[in-house]
Amino acid sequence: MSEPKAAAVSTVDIDTVSRVMETLLEREGRPILYHDQATGADLAITPMTASSPSGLLPALLVAGEAVWREATGKGFALDIIRDPDTLLGYRLRAIGAGSLTTVMLAAMEATAQVTGSGVVVASDLNAVWSAATERIEHSARPSPRSSNGATP
Numbered sequence: 001m002s003e004p005k006a007a008a009v010s011t012v013d014i015d016t017v018s019r020v021m022e023t024l025l026e027r028e029g030r031p032i033l034y035h036d037q038a039t040g041a042d043l044a045i046t047p048m049t050a051s052s053p054s055g056l057l058p059a060l061l062v063a064g065e066a067v068w069r070e071a072t073g074k075g076f077a078l079d080i081i082r083d084p085d086t087l088l089g090y091r092l093r094a095i096g097a098g099s100l101t102t103v104m105l106a107a108m109e110a111t112a113q114v115t116g117s118g119v120v121v122a123s124d125l126n127a128v129w130s131a132a133t134e135r136i137e138h139s140a141r142p143s144p145r146s147s148n149g150a151t152p
Contacts, residue, residue, distance in 0.1 A: 012076070012095040012103050014053055020104055021060065022051035030115060032056075035123040045087075045122060053093075054086035056122050061092065063125040064106030066132035067113075068098075076103055 025032065025047035032045040034056070049055040058080045065076045077096030082089060095103060114124040 010079075010094040010096065012098055012100050014092060014095060016100060017061075017095065017103055017107075018051045018053060018057060020100070021057065021107060022047045024104075024108065025050055025111075025120070028120075030118055030120050032120040032122055035121065037123075049087065050120075050122065052087075054083065054091045056087065056125075058090045058092045059088060059122065059125045060107045060110060061095070061103065063110035063114075063128040063132075064103065064108075066129040066136075067109050068102060068106035070132045070136050074098075076106075 032047065032050050034043045034045055035041075036043055045056060050060070051057055058078075061076065061078055062080070065078060069075045074097070076098040077094075078092065079094035079096060080090050080092050083091040110125060110128050111120060113128045114121050
């Protein structure tokens with residue numbers, strides 16, 4: 001039987017990211033909602049839960065990382081594991097690259113992209129990730145060259 005993989009060493013302190021994110025969400029004062037597709041219910045999420053490594057923080061950082069990767073080509077080496085005892089089934093264990101500033105700026109941009117009518121719709125974070133990932137993949141594809149005949 002193999003031993004569980006040890007968590008990567010964080011270059012960015014998760015507790016600091018969590019506290020800063022909680023403070024930002026509290027200061028903005030916007031409601032945070034998660035639309036549960038299984039039940040159709042809109043669940044109110046507190047800033048404390050949203051900023052927790054076992055709450056919405058993994059989703060916020062994955063979406064933020066996609067935004068950052070699109071802008072810079074670099075990610076944050078997030079170490080996220082499945083954990084059925086968490087809000088969304090995932091727990092953030094480490095942030096292996098980047099700085100507090102870059103991680104927070106990217107997460108704040110992802111949060112801004114899912115904020116409409118004064119409400120943070122956390123369930124839309126997947127759409128932010130998907131759109132950024134699609135744009136990254138599209139820009140990486142070679143563009144077709146038009147040809148007007150033989151080229152040397």
